[in-house]
Amino acid sequence: MPHEFELAKEIELDATPEQVWEAIATGPGIDSWFMGRTEIEPHEGGRSRFTMMGGVNESTVTAWEPGKRFGYRSDENPDGIFMAFEYLIEGRDGGSTVLRLVQNGFLGDDWETEYEAMRAGWDMYLHKLAQYLAHFPGRTARAVISAARPNTGDPDRVWTALTAAIGLSGPVTEGAPVRLALDGLPPIEGVVDYAGLPSFLGVRTGDGLYRFIHSGPSRRNVLVLGHHVFSNDVDERTAEHAWNSWLDRVLA
Structure with missing residues (x-):
C-alpha cells in the first residue's frame, strides 16, 4: 500500500x-x-x-x-x-x-x-x-560516469577494498589525500570531500567530483559509482570503460 x-x-x-x-x-x-x-x-x-x-x-x-x-x-x-x-x-x-x-x-x-x-x-x-x-562555477560536466554492482557483500569488506584502492588507510576523514590509477586514464589525485561511510564517500580533484555509494544490506548491497568530470580532454566512453574495469578488479 x-x-x-x-x-x-x-x-x-x-x-x-x-x-x-x-x-x-x-x-x-x-x-x-x-x-x-x-x-x-x-x-x-x-x-x-x-x-x-x-x-x-x-x-x-x-x-x-x-x-x-x-x-x-x-x-x-x-x-x-x-x-x-x-x-x-x-x-x-x-x-x-x-x-x-x-x-x-x-x-x-x-x-x-x-x-x-x-x-x-x-x-x-x-x-x-x-x-x-x-x-567548478560556470562549467558543465564533460563526462558523467555511472556504474552499479548489486550483491557486493558486507559493507565493511567492500569499503576496506575500495579505500585501499584509492590510497586511503585508517579512518576516512575529509581532506585526506586520494590517489589512484586506472588503465587508459591519467592518474587521479584529489582529496576526500565527503566522508559518509558506510553509505557514501566523495572525492574532489582539480577536474572532477567522484562519488562511491553503498546501499547497505537492506537494499541488496549495491555499490554505485556516480562521477562527474569537467576536463575537456576526457572521452566519456573511454572513462566509463576504465571505471567499470577498475570496479571489477576492486570487487574481485
Whole structure:
C-alpha cells in the first residue's frame, strides 16, 4: 500500500541565485552534480526526462520562475506512487543563496527504508551541488560516469577494498589525500570531500567530483559509482570503460 511522505532540506550555497538556477533547473546543470541524465522543457507544463542505467522517468514541470522557484511532478505509476519536487531559491547579502528543497509523494511497502535512503542521499547530493558551485562555477560536466554492482557483500569488506584502492588507510576523514590509477586514464589525485561511510564517500580533484555509494544490506548491497568530470580532454566512453574495469578488479 502506498505511504505518503514529505522530506525537506535546506542549504546555503556560495553562488548567486542565477548560478543556482542554472544548476538545478537545466539539463546540463543537473548533469554536473546529480545522478543520470536530465532533459527539461523550460516552461511550466513542460516535460522532463530523467535517464539512468537504461531506466527512464518522465515528469511535468509544475513551477517555473527563473531564479526563484522550480518544481516538477513525476508521472504516476499504476500503483499510485509518484514524486514531486520543489526548489525555492533566496538570494542573500554577500552573493550567497539559500536553496530549499521539498520532496513529497508516495512510497511503496518498504517506505521507511526508502525514506531514510532518500534523506541521507539528499545530504550527500546537496553537498555535491555546493562543491560543484564552489569549485567548478560556470562549467558543465564533460563526462558523467555511472556504474552499479548489486550483491557486493558486507559493507565493511567492500569499503576496506575500495579505500585501499584509492590510497586511503585508517579512518576516512575529509581532506585526506586520494590517489589512484586506472588503465587508459591519467592518474587521479584529489582529496576526500565527503566522508559518509558506510553509505557514501566523495572525492574532489582539480577536474572532477567522484562519488562511491553503498546501499547497505537492506537494499541488496549495491555499490554505485556516480562521477562527474569537467576536463575537456576526457572521452566519456573511454572513462566509463576504465571505471567499470577498475570496479571489477576492486570487487574481485
